[in-house]
Amino acid sequence: MTSGAVPGGVVVGVDGSACARAALAWAGRMAARTGMPLTAVRAWSVPTAPRPDTWEPAYVPPLADWERAVEQALADDVAAAGVPSAVAVTCRAVHRAPVDALLAAAEGAELVVLGARGRGGARGRLLGSVASSVLRAAPCPVTVVRPDAVRPGRAEAVGSAAARP
Template identity: 45%
Template structure:
């Protein structure tokens, strides 16, 4: 079965990219693997974390995976009928994780830009790295905010 990797950071652009990937996967009989990158600074806090106790990394990873599942739930419910969807997370730089995952994928789908800091960019750093270094074809999905960048430049 074909595998489509989707980079997902929780942004509205990531929702559009996931919806596109779900439609593609349904037509091509592929499965979706949604990946979110995380660091200790970006991970949601595990329920076991208390003042003076820092849980093991596995609990942070589980918290990230649970949040990811929760974040993609609506889009998958709306567009994912009949498509197998797995959620995974990678600790560290998200571009590196997506590029590594692309080695075992048929297609990598990312949004043009996510939650990163520079709103005026037409292409974010993660999508740029994926386009340059992925081991499979890459689809960069734009949303209405990407179109605004074109209007600003005119």
């Protein structure tokens, strides 16, 4: 998949964490309400990627196998997020650092949506390092979603630059 700028719409960072799943659901609702397309971006490296089916001890599969595993995990996350069917969704598995991948995608986007903490975040911090870095450098508004909302079962946006969906 490609790693360049997204031509308009909502970009959401997905890493398989609970915070990212909440951000994905929120971004899907926002895209539905605004009529914008949604692009789900998962940055990856071999240590952060789901293990491909071809993996076995003492064998390192080719990068294409790792990428397919990431693409499948991303597609599964999007399917599980309950994104409204009217939303046009594009999935991008990008073999780069998360901040770099998200900032590249944000170049043409209307909004970037991130979870407050992902796989690498320390528990108890308000924002993870990826969210903090993207907030400082993004060329468009950024919404950070935390899954521990006041109302059970609904993610609440913090530091939002956009209306709550």
